Amino acid sequence: MSQAATLTPRPSPRAPQSTSRILLEFLGSMNLAVTLLVVVGIAAIIGTVLKQDQPYSDYLLRFGPYWFKVFRDLGLYDVYSATWFVFIMSFLVVSTSVCVYRNGPRMLREMRQYRLKVQAKSLRLMRHHVEQETIVDVSGVEARAKRLLENHGYRVREQDHGDHRVLAAMRGRFNRFGYLLTHIGIVVILIGGMLDSNMFLKMAVALGKLKVETQDIPVSQVPASSRIGTWNPSYRGNVSIPEGSSANVLFLQLKDGYVVQQLPFTVAVKKFTVKHYITGQPKDFESEVVVQDTKTGKTVHDVIRVNHPLDFDGDKIFQASFGDGGSKLQFNIWSLVGTSKPLDFKGTVFGKYALDTQDGKRQLEIDNFRMYNIEQVPGQNGETKPRDLGPSVTFKLRNAQGVANEYVNYLVPQQVDGTSYFLSGVRTEPNQPYRYLHVPMGPNGGVKRFMQFAEALHSKPILDDVAANMASTTLKAMGSGENASTHDKIEASIKRILQLFAQGGYPSVVESVRERVPADRQKEAADAFLKVLNAGLEGVYRRVLAQDGVTAPTQKDWNFFQAAVPSLSVLPLYGSPVYLQMTDFKQIQAAGLQITRYPGATVVYIGALMLLSGIFLMFFVSHRRFWLRTEPRGDGGTRVLFAGTSNRNMMEFDNHFTELKDALFSKLRP
Structure with a gap:
């Protein structure tokens, strides 16, 4: 190798790129933009398939405890406001803006040069x-x-x-401008969408400036830490306003609770009207409202109907639903284990009341009143037709441990196989179907005779008298004469069977046979027990009739007996020591309004116009x-x-x- 060759200088290495240049190239890369758009598309699919912004209790019932927690931690119940989604959207805004920043000047030069x-x-x-x-x-x-x-x-x-x-x-040359319009339009749309999301609320919660309220308490008791002032640029919430009342706040669903949004105006519902079909089903509902601005005093009178909202200075007020606004109700409260004399009681929907019962203290929580209850019943030729079951009240009875059963009681008796019954549904969990207690209507109407029958089954004097008479009759039929010891044993046995029935119905009687009688004799013993039981129930019923002055029962009286005994058998499963019979009501309706403010809508429209114009220039010019x-x-x-x-x-x-x-x-x- 020659000396000249050994002295030939090597080409100098390229100077390393600065961190800012590398960052700009990464943010403005096509691969990043496509990846972010794919993630946004997947999130949009999830947000479309899975209904958003529902109460957490609904998701818990739908998915179960395990998957509820998984989906909650991923933020899938509020995808468009989830932290990760807002972060991706922000990143996409930055990435698209960098693309415009890097390529915009060059394209503008190409348009001019x-x-x-x-x-x-x-x-x-x-x-x-x-x-x-x-x-x-x-x-x-x-x-x-x-x-x-x-x-x-x-x-x-x-x-x-x-x-x-x-x-x-x-x-x-404006084809190049189309590229800029398209990308700028995307940025504007994303910014508009972020303005209309509740990311400001999420940030306030994350920073500890806002607390999600989870207790079901009156709005006046909601603490200041769970309230939002009028500074919030966008919101969508609901409020229920009773007829003749007003409101200036909204309830915004957030995570597993809610926050209270202060409105810059007051909405008063002067009149609420529901129109029904002939079957009783709601056809249309509207609210006559008065909206007044808190600062300027500007007042607007209007009627809001479904799909006909009121626009008040950028806020849209929709007629979304209707419900009860605190109806006044009257009840007879019957004890199922004590006296058959009812207690007169008055209450309002959404009220909570303390009750003293034979089985301890209970809290009565009246949840709702419905004027119409439409169900589809079989008709002729296999077709179904609507039937109105009449007014109903839904309430909870909560014991001292806080455990509650939910009940729905109907005012009007219903026909079942030719017999009129007062229906009372009960369930222990909100996702369970109601199990109905059928209280047969007495010969003179009402539930008094059934309650007298139930009281008699828990009356020691009546049971003693019935058992003693049946024991004497049995001894005479056997020809054994009056044997005190045998008489006492038979009387005690009959009384015990009636007490078992009163405490647990037919199942308790059958279970007693299984426990006390050998297996090979259980069927024979069960038949004997049931015969004794039916005779005893008949004896108790005759004493109930005697209280009403009936000495010669008619077929109508015995039809009532046949209908009452099965209901008395399942009465221990009712889960309540009292029966609430609604006797009168004064309905107060409430308008369910949804109020929204979307300042980003105009921004999105501008961005969409820019995007469409840019696409037109790019593809057609x-x-x-x-x-x-x-x-x-x-x-x-x-x-x-x-x-x-x-x-x-x-x-x-x-x-x-x-x-x-x-x-x-x-x-x-x-």
Whole structure:
């Protein structure tokens, strides 16, 4: 190896890129933008399939404890306001903005610059170019080309370079502007969407400035830490306003609770009207409202109907639903284990009351009142038809340990197999169906006779009398005479069977047989027990009739007996020591209003217009350029180089270039 070769310097390595340049290239990369858009698309699918912003209790019932926690931790119950989704949206805004920042200036230059200093070598490398010589001088060639291009809508510029001249033409330059409009429109839409999300609430909760309230308490008792002032730029919440009342707050569902949004105005419901079909089903409902601005005093009177909201200074007030507004109710409270004399009681829907019962203290919580209860019942030819079950009240009875059963009682008796019953449904969990207690209507109407029957089954004097009489009758039938010891045993056995029935119905009697009688004799013993039980129940019922002055029972009385005994058998499963019979009511309805404020809607509309305009420019406008390079020859002729390029629709541009080329050179003699 020669000395010269050993001294040949190596090429210097490229200087390392700065951190800011690497970061800009990463944020503005196409791969990042596509990845973020895919994630946003998946989140949008989840938000469409899974109903959003529902109470956590609904999701818990639907998915169960395990998956409820998993989906909750992933933020799938409020996808569009989840921290990760807002972060991705913010990242997408930054990424798209960086793309505009990096490519915008270059595209704006391309829109303005005609590249009049283009080299002949560059023109010859273009796919569409042609080069010829003509005897026409330079000025003649340029005049012909200029007229031709201007007639086809091109803007033309010329420049003299001494030994040659360049004529540049351009059409459709706003195609480049379409790229900018498209990307800027995406940024504007994303910003508008983020303005209309509840990310401000999420940030306030994350920073500890806002606390989610989880207790079901009156709005007046909600602490200041769970209240939001009018500073919140966007919201969507619901409020129920009773007829004749007003409200200036909203309840916003957040996580497993809610926060109270203060409104800049007051909504008063003067009148609420529900229109029904002939079957009793609701057809339409509307609210006559008065809205008054808190600061300016501006007042608007209007009627809000379904799909006809009121727009008040950017807030839209929708008629979303209706419900009870605190109806006044009257009850007879019957004891199921004590006296048959009812207690008169008055209450209101949403009220909570303490009750003293034979089985300890209970808390009565009246949840709802419904005027109409429509169900589909079988009709002729297998068709179903609607039937109104009449008014009903829903309430809870909570014991001292806080455990509650939910009940629904109907005011009007219902016909079941030809017999009229008062229905009372009970369930222990909200997701369970109701199990109904059928209380037969007495011969004179009402539930008094059934309650007398239930009281008699728990009356020691009546049971003693019935058991004693049945024991004497049994001994006489056996011809054993009056044997005190035998009489006492038979009386005690009969009384015990009646007590078992009163405490646990037929199942308790059968279980007693299984425990006390050998297996091979259980069927025979069960039949005997049931015969004794039925005779005893008949004896108790005759004493109930005697209390009402009935000495000769009619068939109607015995039909009631046949209907009452099965209900008395399941009465221990009712789960309550009292029975609430609604006797009268005064309905007060409430309008369920949804109030929304979406300041980002206008921003989104502007962004959408920009996006559509940009897409139109990008897909329907082609950015086309032509250059004519003329170089004079010594004999007065001209060497002509004609070239062109387009960013899209190349097949169409092939024909266009051929058309312009033929039109230009057909007048130039070679």
